[in-house]
Amino acid sequence: MHDLIISDLSKTYKNGVKSLQNVSLQIPKGMFGLLGPNGAGKSTLMRSIATLQEPDSGSIQWGNLNILAHPNELKKVLGYLPQQFGVYPTISSEMLLHHLAVLKGIIHRSERKDMVDALLNKVNLYEVRKQKLGGFSGGMKQRFGIAQALLNNPKLLIVDEPTAGLDPIERNRFYNLLSEVGEDTIVILSTHIVEDVKQLCTRMAIMNKGEVIIRGNPIQIIENLQGMLYEKTIYKNELDQYKKEYQVISDRFYLGKQMIHVISETHPGSDFTPIKANLEDVYMSAIVND
Amino acid sequence: MWYEIFTFEIKYRLKRPETYLFFLFLFLFSLFGVEFIFQGIELGLVKKNSPLVIAKTMGAITGLSMVIVSMMMGIPILRDVQHDMTSLIYVNPVSKKDFLLGRFLGSFVVLIIVFSSVLWGMMLGESMPWTDPQEYLPFNGLYYLQPFLWVALPVLFFGASVFFISGALSKKLMVVYTQGLILFVVFLLTKGITNESLQALLDPFSLSTLSKVSKDWTVDVRNTRLIPMFGIILYNKIFWITVALIALVLGYLKFQMIVVTDKISFNKNKQTVPHSTDRSHKILPMVMPVYYIRAQFVQLLLNALFHSKSIMKLTSFWALIICCYIIILVNSVSLGTVHGVNSYPATYLIMEELQELTYYFFMTVVVFYSGEIMWKEREVKLNPICDTTPLNSFVNVSSRYLGLLILYAIIMFSLIIAGVLFQTFNSFYNYELKVYFFGFFVEIFPYLALYTSVTMFFQALIRNKFLAILATISFVVINVVISTFGLEHVLLNFGGHSLAGYSDMNGYGHFLTAYLWVKMYWFFFSMLLLILTGILMENGVEAGWKKRLKRGINQISKPMAIFCMTGLSLFIGTGTYIFYNSHILNEYHTKGEENNFRAGYEKALKQFEYIPQPKIVDVQLNIELYPSKRAYDISCQYVVINTSQYPICDIHLQKRIDSKVILSDVTFDRSVTVNHKYQKYHYIIYELSQSLSPGDTLRIFFRQTLVQNGFDIHGSETDVVNNGTFFDNPTLPGFGYQKKYELQDEEDRKDFGLSPRVSKAKRDDIKEWSNARNGSDSDGVNLQMIIGTDSYKQL
Numbered sequence A: 001m002h003d004l005i006i007s008d009l010s011k012t013y014k015n016g017v018k019s020l021q022n023v024s025l026q027i028p029k030g031m032f033g034l035l036g037p038n039g040a041g042k043s044t045l046m047r048s049i050a051t052l053q054e055p056d057s058g059s060i061q062w063g064n065l066n067i068l069a070h071p072n073e074l075k076k077v078l079g080y081l082p083q084q085f086g087v088y089p090t091i092s093s094e095m096l097l098h099h100l101a102v103l104k105g106i107i108h109r110s111e112r113k114d115m116v117d118a119l120l121n122k123v124n125l126y127e128v129r130k131q132k133l134g135g136f137s138g139g140m141k142q143r144f145g146i147a148q149a150l151l152n153n154p155k156l157l158i159v160d161e162p163t164a165g166l167d168p169i170e171r172n173r174f175y176n177l178l179s180e181v182g183e184d185t186i187v188i189l190s191t192h193i194v195e196d197v198k199q200l201c202t203r204m205a206i207m208n209k210g211e212v213i214i215r216g217n218p219i220q221i222i223e224n225l226q227g228m229l230y231e232k233t234i235y236k237n238e239l240d241q242y243k244k245e246y247q248v249i250s251d252r253f254y255l256g257k258q259m260i261h262v263i264s265e266t267h268p269g270s271d272f273t274p275i276k277a278n279l280e281d282v283y284m285s286a287i288v289n290d
Numbered sequence B: 001m002w003y004e005i006f007t008f009e010i011k012y013r014l015k016r017p018e019t020y021l022f023f024l025f026l027f028l029f030s031l032f033g034v035e036f037i038f039q040g041i042e043l044g045l046v047k048k049n050s051p052l053v054i055a056k057t058m059g060a061i062t063g064l065s066m067v068i069v070s071m072m073m074g075i076p077i078l079r080d081v082q083h084d085m086t087s088l089i090y091v092n093p094v095s096k097k098d099f100l101l102g103r104f105l106g107s108f109v110v111l112i113i114v115f116s117s118v119l120w121g122m123m124l125g126e127s128m129p130w131t132d133p134q135e136y137l138p139f140n141g142l143y144y145l146q147p148f149l150w151v152a153l154p155v156l157f158f159g160a161s162v163f164f165i166s167g168a169l170s171k172k173l174m175v176v177y178t179q180g181l182i183l184f185v186v187f188l189l190t191k192g193i194t195n196e197s198l199q200a201l202l203d204p205f206s207l208s209t210l211s212k213v214s215k216d217w218t219v220d221v222r223n224t225r226l227i228p229m230f231g232i233i234l235y236n237k238i239f240w241i242t243v244a245l246i247a248l249v250l251g252y253l254k255f256q257m258i259v260v261t262d263k264i265s266f267n268k269n270k271q272t273v274p275h276s277t278d279r280s281h282k283i284l285p286m287v288m289p290v291y292y293i294r295a296q297f298v299q300l301l302l303n304a305l306f307h308s309k310s311i312m313k314l315t316s317f318w319a320l321i322i323c324c325y326i327i328i329l330v331n332s333v334s335l336g337t338v339h340g341v342n343s344y345p346a347t348y349l350i351m352e353e354l355q356e357l358t359y360y361f362f363m364t365v366v367v368f369y370s371g372e373i374m375w376k377e378r379e380v381k382l383n384p385i386c387d388t389t390p391l392n393s394f395v396n397v398s399s400r401y402l403g404l405l406i407l408y409a410i411i412m413f414s415l416i417i418a419g420v421l422f423q424t425f426n427s428f429y430n431y432e433l434k435v436y437f438f439g440f441f442v443e444i445f446p447y448l449a450l451y452t453s454v455t456m457f458f459q460a461l462i463r464n465k466f467l468a469i470l471a472t473i474s475f476v477v478i479n480v481v482i483s484t485f486g487l488e489h490v491l492l493n494f495g496g497h498s499l500a501g502y503s504d505m506n507g508y509g510h511f512l513t514a515y516l517w518v519k520m521y522w523f524f525f526s527m528l529l530l531i532l533t534g535i536l537m538e539n540g541v542e543a544g545w546k547k548r549l550k551r552g553i554n555q556i557s558k559p560m561a562i563f564c565m566t567g568l569s570l571f572i573g574t575g576t577y578i579f580y581n582s583h584i585l586n587e588y589h590t591k592g593e594e595n596n597f598r599a600g601y602e603k604a605l606k607q608f609e610y611i612p613q614p615k616i617v618d619v620q621l622n623i624e625l626y627p628s629k630r631a632y633d634i635s636c637q638y639v640v641i642n643t644s645q646y647p648i649c650d651i652h653l654q655k656r657i658d659s660k661v662i663l664s665d666v667t668f669d670r671s672v673t674v675n676h677k678y679q680k681y682h683y684i685i686y687e688l689s690q691s692l693s694p695g696d697t698l699r700i701f702f703r704q705t706l707v708q709n710g711f712d713i714h715g716s717e718t719d720v721v722n723n724g725t726f727f728d729n730p731t732l733p734g735f736g737y738q739k740k741y742e743l744q745d746e747e748d749r750k751d752f753g754l755s756p757r758v759s760k761a762k763r764d765d766i767k768e769w770s771n772a773r774n775g776s777d778s779d780g781v782n783l784q785m786i787i788g789t790d791s792y793k794q795l
Helices: A042-049 A071-075 A093-103 A109-122 A138-149 A168-184 A194-200 A218-225 A236-245 A279-289 B002-015 B017-031 B033-037 B051-064 B066-073 B075-082 B086-090 B096-125 B141-170 B173-191 B196-202 B207-213 B219-224 B232-254 B262-270 B293-312 B315-332 B347-374 B376-380 B393-425 B433-462 B465-484 B511-537 B545-554 B558-585 B591-608 B746-751
Strands: A004-012 A018-027 A030-035 A057-062 A078-081 A156-160 A186-191 A203-208 A211-216 A229-234 A247-254 A257-263 B615-626 B631-641 B648-654 B661-668 B672-675 B683-692 B697-706 B778-788
Touching: A004 A042, A018 A042, A018 A057, A018 A203, A018 A211, A030 A042, A030 A168, A030 A194, A042 A156, A042 A186, A078 A138, A093 A109, A093 A138, A093 B293, A109 A138, A138 A156, A138 A168, A156 A168, A168 A186, A168 A194, A186 A194, A194 A279, A203 A218, A203 A279, A211 A218, A211 A279, A218 A279, A229 A236, A236 A247, A236 A257, A247 A279, A257 A279, B002 B096, B017 B033, B017 B051, B017 B066, B017 B096, B017 B465, B033 B051, B033 B096, B051 B066, B051 B096, B051 B141, B051 B173, B051 B207, B066 B075, B066 B096, B066 B141, B066 B173, B075 B086, B075 B096, B075 B141, B075 B173, B096 B141, B096 B232, B141 B173, B141 B232, B173 B196, B173 B207, B173 B315, B173 B347, B196 B207, B196 B232, B207 B232, B293 B315, B293 B347, B293 B393, B315 B347, B315 B393, B347 B376, B347 B393, B347 B433, B347 B465, B393 B433, B393 B511, B433 B465, B433 B511, B511 B545, B511 B558, B591 B746, B648 B661, B661 B683, B683 B697
Parallel strands: A030 A186, A030 A203, A078 A156, A156 A186, B615 B778
Antiparallel strands: A004 A018, A004 A057, A203 A211, A229 A257, A247 A257, B615 B631, B631 B697, B648 B683, B661 B697, B672 B683
């Protein structure tokens, strides 16, 4: 399968916010994680790939298909779970899935029914398939969203913050489903939860302020930071001081004490403890340095 | 505290574009207010800016604008729910009283500001260039102000209170959208009350009340008296203000500043928590999405069903239907009473009643549910999901269109059932379902279908449900207005003409052909409109219409382009064919041309009005009827006698003015010279070689034929229809000037410089004496008539 090639994508909103700035990415088959803080431009990028939004410049190419010029061709193989969506409150999940399946071109009744039933089972909504969607909880709705994204065996699956609102069990179930699908599909997963990417993705990118600041294989990315990371417990009022003197990438509380992580080429001092880098540190360092 | 909320509400409202749009809309509407409300009603000597006329117009405009009142007053509480703000707002230490009072008064003040546009608009409307100063009194501001304060303002207060409370309690947008209509339904219901005083008391817009109050007023009083502030009108106001106050109090008591009401949590409890019977290990099946034409057709049908089903799941829809049924029930009590005699509930009578009563109802359904169906995804934020499906945009739009048509059909069938039930209860069993079917599906359905495409187009263009509704209403008004400004033609006035009434004797007769052709023409137009709508709907992209149009056009596939071109050529084709039939095969005159002709006729021929002409004493007719061709061929001989005291030298023959009627082979029993000077008016003068002395007779022979060419859109004649005839003596040529061709309307006559018509001649007007009976051509005849017709027809 061809890689999805995003070149020089830029988008500036009317209010002047530069949501995407010359974003270029090459996304191969498998799970691709898109990390970044709120407002980094992840959703804009995903909406642009899903053809819901037109970038100001740049191109998105998939094999011979120019996605921006032929959105409908892409839609035929696209599965999309938006960050926010609603449902018709008065109809059942089964009915709405059938409706969406028809929209996706699955017009044969038996074929459609098999798929809808299988998906309802996969996302554990089969028992409540006749219930009105208006009565669904946030997590149930999110599972419904996952089911609809998979209706047409998508070749390109875009999931925007998919695990929001899921409890740990459902989240796990969803990961399994994603990795099952991801074997021969391009899956783009955006999240601000580092954990998600660590567990699932073979490739990733970190975005901040509309730019891609790091891209690559998660393990390699972590490797680059190895041996440069130190940790220290300090008093809260010392934080500003440390921030001036060292390159502090994260400060947080651990068991009620202020804890900082710093990056340094050389050992910053005996009171610092060297630690193993993890993805979270990569993320924090990338964003702090940006 | 309430004062802060009050000022915030006003400031917030003044920042919203709708506020200004409502103002502008009402202002423009009020400019034409009197003309629009009193359209087709003869005011006589009552002036258009008399307090009574102003009051009625204001009452009617506020009544018609109840939807706007609802939009403005239903929203203030609902707004928090819509924007998910309730939790943030209700948690503050604001008392219920302050909260409700501030929001209500703030909105009400803005409402009054918005509706003051009615006052300004109507005042300005008086001095618009098209007004005729003769129809107006000198300007008097009080004549506007008093009715506004006394008639319109209480109506607004009532509407504001009730809508505010129902919006606050229901917290549903659809309630806000529909309640204005429901009040309108209440108004229609009061129209059905036969007791005049009760009707006057209960009319929410005080229209019947004003009529009752002014019933015995003389013209002078009507022109000058302000609206009385006592008697029935006072009771009417007290009644509705009391209702409003009760609503406010009840609403205040019932309203709770909590986010989750018991009703919802009750539903939640009912919900069964699923036990995970894990079947998720199964591998997902493979599906084969298809996109060829036939598949798109299936998509179209399935989606249409889905859309109509989902509208039928809305409570508001059923509320509307029930309202409609109630109106019918109330009105059907007096069904078919003609000249005090009860008719049988024959189907065509019931049908007429149903059509009349459901017209507004259907228009409402069209306007509101097209908005609903176009944005249903956006409304619940399902659009990002639906917009990423590869659904062809034309299939998308037309499935919504079809969904609405299905809905209309369902409503119509249910109305038919209502009609049949009514007949059954009245022991009338000759149901004539065909009449019902035609009445709805031939007369009403095409209009609904056509206007649905228009509203959908505006929805796609403007992308704001409510503004699009206003645009549609403006479109309807413009469509009416351009026809009064002379642009009246079925090919220009959207939707074409309506069908002449159904007759128990010959159905719709030959009018149906022309009607269907015109509807077909507009149908192709609305297909094109739907294609354009599809292009503008271009999935998901929120952008200006130009950008969407450009992007949409880029997406057009080859089959779609072919489809589009086919539609366009069919549209032009049918248009041309209709034009050929109505303008080339038949004559077409605009109102202006016709007036010109009539005025010309009078100016040229009035000189002959009282010249002595002979009277017919004997007629021999040989009539060949061809009902299937709607034609006749008449050979005729007149024997005429000179009853005057002067010799008659010229016979002035006036053929019936109709290009389809041909008069030929006119011969006399003596030689004549033909004078074609007035041929234009189908008026020929035969100068007799040998004049007709008083008492002498003369024979005239002629042949008159009626031939139909193609179909005539504007003709309304029924001389010969497919199963019968309807013509009598004026069909045949007469003598001399015919008063019936004169311009009748006094205003028009003035424009052409013609003196007013005398409606009754003076008793001693000798000249008129000769016109004693049946026009002027005869004092009674001997008649011999031979009629031939198609073998299977009956006369």
